[in-house]
Amino acid sequence: MNPESLANILVVDDEPMNIRILQIQLQTQGYTVCTALDGLEALERVKTEKPDLVLMDINMPRMDGFEVVEHLREEKTTEFIPIIMITAMRDTRENRIRAIEVGADDFIEKPFDSLEVLARVRSLLRIKQYHDTLAAHNARLEEELQMARSIQEILLPQNGLQELGGCRIASRCSPEMAVGGDFFDIWEIQPNRLGVFISDVMGHGVSAAFVTVFIKTILAEFQEQIGGNPARILEILNTRFNDMLSSRVFMFATAFCGVIDCEKGELACANAGHPFPFLYNGAEHTCQVVGDKKTGNGLGIWRDSTYEVHHYPFDRFSQLFLYTDGAYEVRNAQGEEFTAERFQQLVSAGAGEPVAALLHSISEAVDAFAGTVPKDDDMTLIAIEGAARRRT
Numbered sequence: 001m002n003p004e005s006l007a008n009i010l011v012v013d014d015e016p017m018n019i020r021i022l023q024i025q026l027q028t029q030g031y032t033v034c035t036a037l038d039g040l041e042a043l044e045r046v047k048t049e050k051p052d053l054v055l056m057d058i059n060m061p062r063m064d065g066f067e068v069v070e071h072l073r074e075e076k077t078t079e080f081i082p083i084i085m086i087t088a089m090r091d092t093r094e095n096r097i098r099a100i101e102v103g104a105d106d107f108i109e110k111p112f113d114s115l116e117v118l119a120r121v122r123s124l125l126r127i128k129q130y131h132d133t134l135a136a137h138n139a140r141l142e143e144e145l146q147m148a149r150s151i152q153e154i155l156l157p158q159n160g161l162q163e164l165g166g167c168r169i170a171s172r173c174s175p176e177m178a179v180g181g182d183f184f185d186i187w188e189i190q191p192n193r194l195g196v197f198i199s200d201v202m203g204h205g206v207s208a209a210f211v212t213v214f215i216k217t218i219l220a221e222f223q224e225q226i227g228g229n230p231a232r233i234l235e236i237l238n239t240r241f242n243d244m245l246s247s248r249v250f251m252f253a254t255a256f257c258g259v260i261d262c263e264k265g266e267l268a269c270a271n272a273g274h275p276f277p278f279l280y281n282g283a284e285h286t287c288q289v290v291g292d293k294k295t296g297n298g299l300g301i302w303r304d305s306t307y308e309v310h311h312y313p314f315d316r317f318s319q320l321f322l323y324t325d326g327a328y329e330v331r332n333a334q335g336e337e338f339t340a341e342r343f344q345q346l347v348s349a350g351a352g353e354p355v356a357a358l359l360h361s362i363s364e365a366v367d368a369f370a371g372t373v374p375k376d377d378d379m380t381l382i383a384i385e386g387a388a389r390r391r392t
Helices: 016-028 039-049 065-074 093-102 114-155 206-222 230-246 340-350 355-370
Strands: 008-012 032-036 053-057 083-088 106-110 160-164 167-174 182-190 193-201 253-261 266-272 278-281 286-289 310-313 319-323 379-386
Touching: 008 016, 008 039, 016 032, 016 114, 032 039, 039 053, 039 065, 053 065, 053 114, 065 083, 065 093, 083 093, 083 114, 106 114, 114 206, 160 182, 167 182, 167 355, 182 206, 182 379, 193 206, 193 319, 193 379, 206 230, 206 253, 230 253, 230 266, 253 319, 278 340, 286 340, 319 355, 340 355, 355 379
Parallel strands: 008 032, 008 053, 053 083, 083 106
Antiparallel strands: 160 167, 167 379, 182 193, 193 253, 253 266, 266 310, 278 286, 278 319, 319 379
16 A cells, blocks of 8 residues: 555535545545534644645635635645645636645646546645655754764864963854864963864865864874974874875865964964964064965875974964854855955954954854855854963
8 A cells, every 4th residue: 555545634625515525535545534614623623633635625614725725834834735725617717826826736626526636636645755755854864963063063172262271262163064074173282382273174064074073083193292293283184184085085174283382482383275374463463374375285185295384473462363264255145255355354453352352253244244145164263362461
């Protein structure tokens, strides 16, 4: 027996004879049939019987068929129930058009042709079965994605404000989907010495999220051993990327790794194709690009890539701002991109403010620009300053 033959069908008509005719035709084919004599009773029966399909007359007392369809389409639990409107030959073209506009799926004309009735019912029940299967699959997928999101959140430092290694850090990581390909890590090498890492895996979603787990695993294995050499960390990650991932699938990631030494007043860093961070000099009130085109290849592109360590002053008046390209590639409703230039101007204008306030103002500006347009990529923002600099 086909699954659709087990369906529960609600027949709604103010003429008992019409109900009886349809009931006999449908029950002969194995369908379960429940009935209602008007629109208000139909809505109650939908709540209690949860039908798989509704056969309904247009002209009824208390509430007509148009109003019933409108109510059903407004509710989340009933918006996809197939509805066949029962029409008379004398019904006007306007009534048919209105039925379609309010959400009816098909029509049956009086007097009923039993073969036509059953064919239309079977057709719509098959469509509903496909929809229900897809909905169940999507619900399961959403559940899996939420579980993956929870796992990825464990791997990432908590968004917000924290103090570590003699520095104060504000961060925000927003995946475009439930999970994403942006990853960052911040760890204390020793008191007043902070390690920071940020990466952006090609693409986004589940495949990119799997790669962030790979990065986290390698980073955790080696960061304590070579915590003071950011270039060496990138070299190891790149080698592992090529040996374990890129040889099988085309995947790569950009990355930036830095070590802030508050005792020496220095930032040592290396870049693997990542967008250049910004470094604010509080004494001179200037904001410069860190790296300035001095960058190695992205992780996974070339196995023999090498990375250089660059050094910059970083005192208690300094700020380091890191980000992924999702921060400036957002688009507004007109299709305009925020652009890297506008993003740099925004960071430069806010630099010098406490890191929590700086991150908040930048996030708000980017979100306001995008408005209601969904973001196409993950976005990560990190701002770091010397903890002794000021209290937020």
